[in-house]
Amino acid sequence: MKKECIKGENLLISILTEKQLDEKFSFSLLRNLSLKAGLTPYGTPQIFQFPNEQVKTEEGISGIQLMIESHCAFHWWRQNNYVNITISSCRPISIVPVIEFLKEVFASNNVLWIKTLWPDPEIY
């Protein structure tokens, strides 16, 4: 028999944008993203610019913010004008404020999202 289990959500977001990201924007994005999602940022966002001394890859920025409820992360590919964002939480995510916020800060209407539940209802 299945026991009661925590119900979490993952929000996956794709954005096409002309916006040129930098460290300052990325820091602010991660802090505010978790707050807009109704979640609790924990600690300081970590930002990584690529390529760098350790990782030789195409130009971009990655960032992650730990949250009490899990984490949010993004990667921006400069040459593709593309941003991918993941928000993972063990509590429901406030989707509308997140999407509105992203449309505004990225000055883009090309913001697509999909929500998945965890654990998958098929499994648990």
Added chain:
Amino acid sequence: MNSLKGLSELERKKSEGFERGVYLCSLHRRESWDRFEGMLSLIKEVSDKIKKGFLFLTNPNRKLNKFFKNTGYMKMIEPVNYQEMVKLLINCEAVVTDSGGLIEEAAYLRKPCYILRDYTERQESVLMGLAVLLGREKGILKLSFLSEDNHFWFKKEVECPYGKGDSAKKILTILSREDL
């Protein structure tokens, strides 16, 4: 917090002409000792870039004194008493530290605080947007962009999570209750 409240009210009135707008820096934690040279060199890189004064309270440990040198925008002073420390805190622009207590004092006085550790026991400050953790290595360089636009990340409006400096008064009120 009680003594800080009293002293800060007093010193705010007396501190005209005191060195203003500097980054007040205190590095003393034993776990940082073997990295002092590298940390100071990274801070120098930041101070040269943002062209702001960094005022260091030197460590009383003689072995470490050799690392503290007045150079560029970095200035070193001898450790000060608490009253002088409060004056420095009131007049500084931000605090850079590996200390613990200073994080609380910075929060009370609404000064952005940059913590040069990977972890802090004062998570309240980090969670509430009053402090950021930079670590003890290259993360220190992030201070350059984090200080932009008057420390854009800093949430000046939030309440100090370490109290209002009125605990002595509260204790006295409770102790003077007749039913105790």
